[in-house]
Each structure stands twice: as C-alpha cells, then as structure tokens.
Amino acid sequence: MFEPLSIILYALAAIVFSLFFGLLFMGVDRKLYARMQSRIGPPILQPFYDVLKLLGKEIVRPRGASPLYSLAPIFHVATAAALAAYVPFGLKSPLSHYGDIIVIIYLIALAAFAVVLGGAASGSPFSSVGSQRELVLIVSIDAPMLVSLLTLAWLSPGFSVFSLEAISKHPPLFSENPLVRVLGLLLLVGVVMWYIGDIKVGITEVEEAETEIAGGPLAEYSGPNLAMFEMGRAIRLFVGASLIVNLFFPQDLSIFLSLQGPLLEFGNVCFHLLKTFLVVFLAVTFHRTMFGRLKISSVASLYWKYIIPLTLVSSVAAIVLRSMGVI
Amino acid sequence: MSEEYRELGVSIPIGPFHPALKEPIGFRIWVEGEKIVKADIRFGHNYRGIELIGARRNWIQILYLAERICGICSWSHQFPLAQAIESLMDVRPPDRANYIRVVVGELERIHSHMLWLGVLGHEIGFDTLLHLTWGVREKVMDALELISGNRVNYAMATIGGVRRDITEAKRDILLRKLDDLLKGVETLRDIVLTHKLVLLRTEGVGRYDRELALRLCLQGPMARMCGIRKDVRQDEGVAAYGDLGFRAIVARDVVGKDGCDAYSATAVRVAETIQSINLVRDALMEMPPGPISAFPKPIVALTRASKAEGEAIGRYEAPRGEVIHYVRAAKSDKPKRWKVRAPSLINVYSTKWVFPGHQIADAVVIAAQPDPCIACTERALIVDLDRGERRVVDHAYLTELSRRKSKEVMGDV
Amino acid sequence: MDLNQLLEELKRVSGGEGFVQDQEMSKTSRRRRVWVTADRRNFRSVILKLVEMYTYPQLSFIVAQDLGDRLQLIYSFEVNSGKPLEAVEVSVKVDIPKDDPRIATITDMFPGAEVYEREAQEMIGVDVVGLPDKRRLLIPEDFPEGVFPLRLDEKGIPPELWKKKSPHPLEGDGNE
Numbered sequence: 083m084f085e086p087l088s089i090i091l092y093a094l095a096a097i098v099f100s101l102f103f104g105l106l107f108m109g110v111d112r113k114l115y116a117r118m119q120s121r122i123g124p125p126i127l128q129p130f131y132d133v134l135k136l137l138g139k140e141i142v143r144p145r146g147a148s149p150l151y152s153l154a155p156i157f158h159v160a161t162a163a164a165l166a167a168y169v170p171f172g173l174k175s176p177l178s179h180y181g182d183i184i185v186i187i188y189l190i191a192l193a194a195f196a197v198v199l200g201g202a203a204s205g206s207p208f209s210s211v212g213s214q215r216e217l218v219l220i221v222s223i224d225a226p227m228l229v230s231l232l233t234l235a236w237l238s239p240g241f242s243v244f245s246l247e248a249i250s251k252h253p254p255l256f257s258e259n260p261l262v263r264v265l266g267l268l269l270l271v272g273v274v275m276w277y278i279g280d281i282k283v284g285i286t287e288v289e290e291a292e293t294e295i296a297g298g299p300l301a302e303y304s305g306p307n308l309a310m311f312e313m314g315r316a317i318r319l320f321v322g323a324s325l326i327v328n329l330f331f332p333q334d335l336s337i338f339l340s341l342q343g344p345l346l347e348f349g350n351v352c353f354h355l356l357k358t359f360l361v362v363f364l365a366v367t368f369h370r371t372m373f374g375r376l377k378i379s380s381v382a383s384l385y386w387k388y389i390i391p392l393t394l395v396s397s398v399a400a401i402v403l404r405s406m407g408v409i
Numbered sequence: 410m411s412e413e414y415r416e417l418g419v420s421i422p423i424g425p426f427h428p429a430l431k432e433p434i435g436f437r438i439w440v441e442g443e444k445i446v447k448a449d450i451r452f453g454h455n456y457r458g459i460e461l462i463g464a465r466r467n468w469i470q471i472l473y474l475a476e477r478i479c480g481i482c483s484w485s486h487q488f489p490l491a492q493a494i495e496s497l498m499d500v501r502p503p504d505r506a507n508y509i510r511v512v513v514g515e516l517e518r519i520h521s522h523m524l525w526l527g528v529l530g531h532e533i534g535f536d537t538l539l540h541l542t543w544g545v546r547e548k549v550m551d552a553l554e555l556i557s558g559n560r561v562n563y564a565m566a567t568i569g570g571v572r573r574d575i576t577e578a579k580r581d582i583l584l585r586k587l588d589d590l591l592k593g594v595e596t597l598r599d600i601v602l603t604h605k606l607v608l609l610r611t612e613g614v615g616r617y618d619r620e621l622a623l624r625l626c627l628q629g630p631m632a633r634m635c636g637i638r639k640d641v642r643q644d645e646g647v648a649a650y651g652d653l654g655f656r657a658i659v660a661r662d663v664v665g666k667d668g669c670d671a672y673s674a675t676a677v678r679v680a681e682t683i684q685s686i687n688l689v690r691d692a693l694m695e696m697p698p699g700p701i702s703a704f705p706k707p708i709v710a711l712t713r714a715s716k717a718e719g720e721a722i723g724r725y726e727a728p729r730g731e732v733i734h735y736v737r738a739a740k741s742d743k744p745k746r747w748k749v750r751a752p753s754l755i756n757v758y759s760t761k762w763v764f765p766g767h768q769i770a771d772a773v774v775i776a777a778q779p780d781p782c783i784a785c786t787e788r789a790l791i792v793d794l795d796r797g798e799r800r801v802v803d804h805a806y807l808t809e810l811s812r813r814k815s816k817e818v819m820g821d822v
Numbered sequence: 823m824d825l826n827q828l829l830e831e832l833k834r835v836s837g838g839e840g841f842v843q844d845q846e847m848s849k850t851s852r853r854r855r856v857w858v859t860a861d862r863r864n865f866r867s868v869i870l871k872l873v874e875m876y877t878y879p880q881l882s883f884i885v886a887q888d889l890g891d892r893l894q895l896i897y898s899f900e901v902n903s904g905k906p907l908e909a910v911e912v913s914v915k916v917d918i919p920k921d922d923p924r925i926a927t928i929t930d931m932f933p934g935a936e937v938y939e940r941e942a943q944e945m946i947g948v949d950v951v952g953l954p955d956k957r958r959l960l961i962p963e964d965f966p967e968g969v970f971p972l973r974l975d976e977k978g979i980p981p982e983l984w985k986k987k988s989p990h991p992l993e994g995d996g997n998e
Binding site for chain 1: 419420421422427428440442443530533534535536537538540541544606607609610768769770771
Binding site: 627 | 850
C-alpha cells in the first residue's frame with residue numbers, strides 16, 4: 083500500500099515544481115519583454131506577488147453569473163495540475179503509467195474549455211465575446227496538435243502505444259533518415275503554433291484582448307478565482323513548453339557528461355529547464371515583442387489555411403512513406 | 410438605451426471607461442457574433458463648461474484657460490484664441506514671433522502624432538511599437554521644455570506674439586536634437602508602414618469614402634487620408650507657414666493611393682511628422698531678427714483688447730485638424746461669447762457612420778483612428794501623469810527631479 | 823472671387839447686412855472673413871448659394887449664442903479649402919426670436935452638422951426642426967429639462983441648481 087502514496091506525493095511535487103517554474107518563467111518573460119522594449123520592467127518575482135495578492139482578496143461575484151462561475155476556475159486549475167503530473171520534466175512523470183498521449187490531449191482541451199465555461203458563466207458581454215473567440219481558437223489550434231501528435235506516434239518505430247516515452251526515445255528531428263527529419267520539422271511548426279495558440283500571446287492574444295474586450299472571459303473574475311486562472315496559465319505555459327521539449331528535444335545530459343546517479347538526475351532536470359526556457363523565450367517573449375494581435379478571423383484563417391494543411395500533409399506523407407517502407 | 414436599440418441584440422459598451430480609451434467617452438456597439446451592426450456615441454463624461462468659465466476671465470487670463478482645454482494640443486488652443494483676439498484688435502504680430510509660433514506648433518504636432526502612433530500600437534496589441542514611439546516622443550518633449558520650460562502647457566502664445574525668444578544657443582541645441590529625432594522617426598516610418606501586422610490590422614479598417622468625408626466635413630489627417638488636400642496652415646498660411654511655402658500632405662503622396670482607412674491615416678501622420686521636423690528646421694534657419702511681440706507688456710495688450718468691439722474667428726491646424734475659436738467682444742475686458750470648435754468633435758462623431766460592418770477587433774482601431782481628444786471635444790481639463798515611479802515620491806523630490814531634468818535639457822545655455 | 827463680390831452675391835440672396843474682414847497676418851498671408859446676416863426663412867438658400875458657388879464648402883462650426891433679446895446661430899463655412907493662401911471663412915448669422923426658437927436643420931446638405939445642431943439645441947434651447955437625432959449630446963441625461971446652460975436669461979442655469987445638495991452625500995462632508 084506504500085506505492086500509491088508515494089505516487090501521490092511525487093505528483094504533488096511535480097505540480098508544485100511546474101507551478102513554480104511556470105510563474106518564474108512568466109516573470110522572466112515579462113522582464114525580458116520589457117528590456118527588449120527599452121523599459122525597466124517588473125521584478126522577476128512579480129507573478130508570485132500577483133498570485134499571492136489575488137489569493138488574499140475578496141471575491142466579487144457579478145449579479146448575472148451562473149453557478150458555473152465559481153466552478154470554472156477550480157476546474158481549470160485542476161486540469162492544469164493533472165496535466166503537470168503527466169508530462170515528464172527531465173525525470174519520469176509521476177503518472178506515466180496511468181495514461182498516454184490521448185489523456186494529455188484531452189487535458190489540454192479541457193483546460194481551455196474551463197476558460198470558455200467561466201467566461202460564458204460571467205454574464206458580461208465582454209466575457210461572452212471572449213468565450214466565443216476562445217472556442218474558435220480551440221477549434222483552430224487543437225486540430226494541428228492532434229494530427230501532429232498522432233503523426234509523431236506513427237513515426238516512432240514500434241508504433242504500439244501512444245506513449246510520450248516511446249516518442250521521446252526516437253526524436254524525429256535527430257533521426258538518421260533525412261526524410262523523417264524533414265517531417266519532424268514540419269510537425270515542430272505545427273506543435274509550436276499550437277503552443278502559441280494555447281497560451282495566447284502575440285498574434286493569438288485575441289481572447290483576452292485587453293484593449294478590445296477588456297480581458298475577455300476573465301473580465302469579471304477577481305481575487306482567488308482570478309489567481310486560480312493565473313496559476314493554471316502558469317502551469318500551462320510551463321507544461322506546454324515542456325511537452326515540446328519532450329517530443330522534439332528529449333536528449334538528456336548523458337550525451338554530454340558522464341554523470342551517475344542522483345547527480346545525473348539533478349543535471350537532467352536543470353538541462354530540461356534550460357531547454358524549456360529557450361522554447362518559452364522564442365515562442366513567447368520574442369514572438370510577442372515582434373508582433374501584435376491579429377483579428378480572430380485572421381487567426382482562424384492562419385490556422386485553417388496554413389497550419390492544419392501543413393500538418394495534414396506531413397501526416398499523409400508519414401503514412402505513405404511508412405507503408406512504402408522508406409522510413 | 411431606447412427601445413429601438415434593444416431589439417438589435419447584444420450590445421458591447423466601449424467606454425466611458427475601457428482599457429482601450431485613455432479618456433472617458435462612451436461608444437456603444439451592437440454586434441451579431443463578431444460583426445458590428447450599429448454604433449452610438451455618447452459625449453459629455455468630461456464636460457466642464459469651459460466656454461462659460463471663459464466668459465468670466467479677462468483677455469489674458471482666458472489664454473491660459475484655453476491652453477488647459479487639452480494637455481496634448483495646448484498650443485493649438487492657445488494660438489487660435491490669440492489670433493482671434495489679434496483679429497479683433499487688428500494687430501499683426503512681428504515676423505520673428507510668427508516663426509517661433511511655427512516652431513512650437515510643429516514640435517507639438519510631432520509629439521502628438523508620435524503619441525497617437527504609440528496608442529495605435531497599443532490598441533492592436535503591439536506594445537513594442539508603443540514603447541518605441543514614446544521613446545522618440547520624449548526627445549520632442551525635451552525640445553519643448555528647452556524652449557518653454559514645460560513639457561506640456563507651454564504658455565508660449567500671447568496677444569500679438571510669443572512670450573519667450575529662441576536664443577542662438579538654444580537654436581543650436583534644437584537643431585542637433587532635430588537630427589536625432591529625424592533618424593528615430595524615419596526608422597519608425599520604415600517599421601510601421603511595412604510591418605505585416607500593422608498592415609493586416611489597419612488596411613481597409615475604418616474606411617470612409619472621399620464623398621462621405623467631404624459631406625461630413627472631416628478635419629485634419631482624417632480629411633487628408635481621403636485625399637482632400639485641406640490644411641489651415643496651407644489654406645490660410647497662419648503664422649509663418651505661408652512664408653515657408655507649406656504644402657499639405659495627403660495619403661497618395663506617401664503610399665501611392667488614398668485608402669481612406671486607418672492605414673492611410675497612419676501614413677499621413679507619419680509623413681507629417683517628418684515634414685514637421687523639416688519645417689521646424691527651416692523655421693529655425695530662416696528666423697528673422699526683431700521683436701517677439703507687438704506689445705511691450707501684456708497689460709498694454711489687455712488695455713488695447715478691452716477697447717475692441719465686434720466678432721472674430723481664429724483658426725489653426727492642430728495635430729488632429731482645424732481648431733476654431735470664435736470670440737465676440739463689446740468694449741470690455743472679458744469676451745461676451747467664446748466658442749471653441751475642436752476637430753475631434755466631428756472626427757469622433759463621424760465614426761458612427763463607419764463602425765457598422767466591421768469586426769469588434771476593428772472597433773478600437775476605428776475609435777483610435779481620429780486620434781480622439783475627448784478633452785478638446787468637451788472643453789475640459791485633463792492631466793495625464795504616466796510615470797513609472799519605483800519609490801514613494803514627495804513633491805520636493807519631484808521638483809528636484811524636474812529641475813535636474815531642465816538643467817540637463819538646457820545644457821550649456 | 824473678390825471678397826466684396828462674394829459679399830454682394832450673398833447679400834443679394836439673403837437680403838441682409840454684411841461686412842468683410844481682410845487683415846494682414848504675415849508677409850504673405852491674409853486673414854479673410856466674410857460676415858453676412860440672413861433671415862431664418864432664407865438662410866438655407868444662402869448656404870445653398872455657397873454650395874453652388876464652391877464645390878463642398880467645409881462646415882467649420884455652428885456658434886449658438888444668446889444675445890439678450892434674441893438667440894443667434896452662426897453657421898461658419900470655409901470656402902476655397904485646398905487652395906494655398908486663398909481660404910475664406912464665410913459666416914452666416916441667423917437670428918431666432920426667443921418666443922419661437924425654431925430653425926430648420928441643414929443636416930440634409932451637411933450630415934456632419936448633426937453634432938453641432940445637437941450641441942446648439944441643448945446649450946441654448948433652439949428647436950432644430952428635422953434633426954434626425956434629438957437626444958442630448960454633452961450634458962447628462964439627468965440634467966433638468968428646460969434648462970439650457972448657455973442661456974443668459976431665466977432659462978439658463980438657476981442658482982438652486984448649483985446650490986442644490988448632492989443626492990449622494992459623502993460621509994462627513996456635512997451635506998446630509
């Protein structure tokens with residue numbers, strides 16, 4: 083009976099770890115964003131202060147809100163936490179035996195859906211417009227993600243389980259076969275575009291769009307409820323980047339250094355954090371410094387005209403090449 | 410909200426207080442999904458009745474009240490009022506005053522247009538543009554502080570001339586600053602007019618057509634983006650603009666066509682900024698020597714003005730369009746009636762004809778397109794203090810900071 | 823066209839008075855104003871005449887003022903806009919009696935006049951006949967009916983209004 087308890091503790095540790103580094107990366111992102119705009123920027127720990135302060139505030143409930151209004155933030159943060167326990171962070175993920183990639187895909191969609199629910203339950207016009215936009219965004223970004231993940235699973239030799247570890251063992255970008263490397267690159271584009279759409283920065287910041295709809299689904303949220311959304315967002319920021327690293331750059335430190343035991347594990351975690359941070363920097367900080375917000379129609383057409391066909395083509399190519407025995 | 414509007418379905422309030430707006434104004438848009446079907450505008454959240462207050466001030470005091478109608482175009486309200494009073498008295502300001510008036514007016518235009526460009530960047534979620542343009546704008550504020558001692562509300566115009574001279578030493582510093590500024594603005598122009606995202610968000614957004622613009626009597630950059638070559642500086646040649654051979658810029662001079670949309674408005678404003686820098690330089694180089702005011706002391710002007718009778722109109726092209734002041738005098742030290750028409754009044758009001766058919770995301774761009782200056786529209790007072798202080802400051806510290814900055818700007822004067 | 827010719831032409835249509843202001847502003851530029859009075863029955867034909875003579879005169883503003891015994895609207899147009907140093911500001915003054923403050927709209931000719939007419943309507947209490955949108959523009963909706971801020975007579979702001987206690991007194995300001 084010792085086994086489940088240790089798994090639960092390990093999962094809790096993983097969640098706290100993801101939350102901590104999610105918030106930290108948010109702070110670093112804000113600082114670097116400010117430096118690139120020749121501003122001083124907030125302290126790096128600002129997201130922690132924000133969350134702590136919000137947790138201590140009272141909850142203001144809008145008059146027209148439905149009961150879902152209070153449930154949505156819990157739903158959101160719980161889903162994000164579960165997600166954190168499923169994605170490896172340099173070490174084996176705590177729940178790796180209890181689900182595969184399909185679970186991860188569902189959890190990601192659920193987390194976004196919680197935001198939609200919260201917005202729709204707020205009863206404010208800004209929130210309902212934001213929720214509509216979020217729905218359009220979910221429909222647009224999840225398709226390339228699904229196709230890419232399935233294709234990645236399909237590309238990995240021994241296509242038996244949809245497990246993250248199986249893909250991690252044979253990263254397509256580092257395959258000996260040049261065709262697989264090309265396919266891997268296309269899929270990387272698909273997954274990174276999903277990541278940008280999932281955390282909603284830069285061109286896809288349509289759902290909150292401060293200057294248009296005043297924060298969208300979160301417009302009516304305050305206090306601990308808002309803090310839960312913030313924490314969920316921090317976890318998703320970290321886990322999304324972590325997932326990209328796991329799928330495409332899963333190498334550990336053993337290829338560079340000959341370390342052993344706990345030292346290797348510690349090194350692996352640090353190395354993973356470094357890679358994750360690079361993904362966050364390129365996909366979030368750099369991207370939002372260079373671009374502003376698109377219209378929701380432009381976002382939808384960007385995904386449906388370019389990204390989804392791209393991933394579909396690489397998926398079909400993978401199937402055809404595989405059945406021909408080329409890869 | 411009246412009954413006929415209620416049937417239209419979901420309405421979204423943009424204002425009076427909304428993150429997209431820096432001043433209170435009430436836009437209300439009715440939407441079907443993301444499409445706007447109707448729009449309405451409500452002014453008056455900032456109405457203070459300055460025209461009525463002005464009728465209780467004397468001719469000199471009212472100049473400084475006029476300046477405080479708006480924080481951004483303070484010169485643009487003080488100057489036409491001074492002109493209207495000069496017209497009443499039939500006084501012609503000396504040539505040097507006319508040139509200094511051009512310098513101050515154009516510096517103010519640069520700062521206003523840069524501010525607008527930053528706001529546009531912010532509205533489309535492109536905050537990097539906001540910080541870049543406001544960085545450039547700081548240099549103009551420094552130049553204005555060098556001339557007048559103030560960043561806003563320069564108190565430069567007076568009846569019959571200006572209040573402060575631009576000395577040789579100041580002129581040289583200004584010329585150096587202008588080179589710097591020109592480089593910054595040209596970089597910005599190259600970024601803004603070709604950036605894919607700016608194009609996607611502004612092209613075809615807020616489209617008027619030339620006929621509509623003429624019939625609505627749009628003003629300033631809003632008219633010039635539709636290809637209407639209309640500018641008080643050109644048409645009436647106020648101050649020294651006539652002597653400098655000023656010609657207005659329309660959108661087709663910059664981007665090849667009159668798009669009548671937010672992109673053309675951007676192009677016109679950016680091009681005008683560069684034109685303004687060159688104008689300031691020309692004015693500084695060609696400035697004739699001589700007195701800076703037709704009257705030795707304000708009290709002389711006040712005494713003369715108190716004997717005037719009749720009506721007069723003063724006009725000036727503010728950054729946003731034509732500002733008109735009407736005064737009626739009856740041999741008194743106060744005006745009988747003072748009427749201010751700011752360009753934003755009609756420019757902002759006209760957006761109600763343009764909103765329908767656009768998406769919600771475009772609404773903020775359309776609202777920002779006329780560069781709405783609500784304070785002008787409603788003749789009220791606005792003080793905008795955006796300072797990122799890192800510690801608690803007291804008044805003494807701020808004064809000290811301000812003095813240090815002034816010394817820095819003045820340099821070796 | 824010469825300013826005096828323009829004035830004569832407008833006076834012929836309006837049958838009113840008028841004068842020309844032509845002042846030097848700088849070495850090259852002059853300030854040109856034409857003032858003409860018109861009756862409220864024929865001021866529209868004066869404006870139409872302007873529209874005929876110049877394509878698209880620009881409506882600058884409408885001044886609404888209380889002259890004591892009567893109200894006055896001044897419709898001011900810029901003509902020759904777009905021609906360097908040739909712009910003329912033509913102002914048409916229309917008197918309106920206080921006991922029957924009605925005047926026709928010009929929004930059919932200039933849709934943009936709507937905003938100025940709405941302003942004039944709430945400020946001095948003229949009744950603009952045919953104005954498509956008669957709601958208030960600048961003053962708040964809960965402002966009392968029949969009070970016009972810029973009227974100088976008994977219809978202006980009465981002292982009770984600004985001496986009245988606030989309906990939402992603050993704690994401790996002795997205003998309960």
